Amino acid sequence: MMAYSDILRALTPYNYGEIKDTKEYMEKYSSKVGAILHLADADGDGTISFTEFFFFITILQLPDILIQKDFEKHEGKKMNA
Numbered sequence: 001m002m003a004y005s006d007i008l009r010a011l012t013p014y015n016y017g018e019i020k021d022t023k024e025y026m027e028k029y030s031s032k033v034g035a036i037l038h039l040a041d042a043d044g045d046g047t048i049s050f051t052e053f054f055f056f057i058t059i060l061q062l063p064d065i066l067i068q069k070d071f072e073k074h075e076g077k078k079m080n081a
Contacts, residue, residue, distance in 0.1 A: 007037055007048050011057075 026033065040048050040056035048056070059067075071077045 003047060007040060007053060007056075008033070010053065011060075 037048070038044075040052050042052050042055070043049075071079060
């Protein structure tokens with residue numbers, strides 16, 4: 001299982017600067033980080049499993065046009081879980 005700080009490291013593997021997972025950084029940006037990573041944590045247990053991570057990374061790599069076409073297939077251009 002991955003903690004939220006672990007997935008941040010995995011999403012930015014070529015960030016050769018200081019890793020920003022300090023308590024101070026996480027407190028400052030917790031609302032933004034939490035909102036994004038909460039999307040990857042499908043079961044809401046506070047950690048991200050390999051399956052959740054793999055799915056999240058796959059979605060991030062899709063071209064915008066493919067995602068837009070999927071939304072357009074549904075009534076009201078909205079989807080639920």
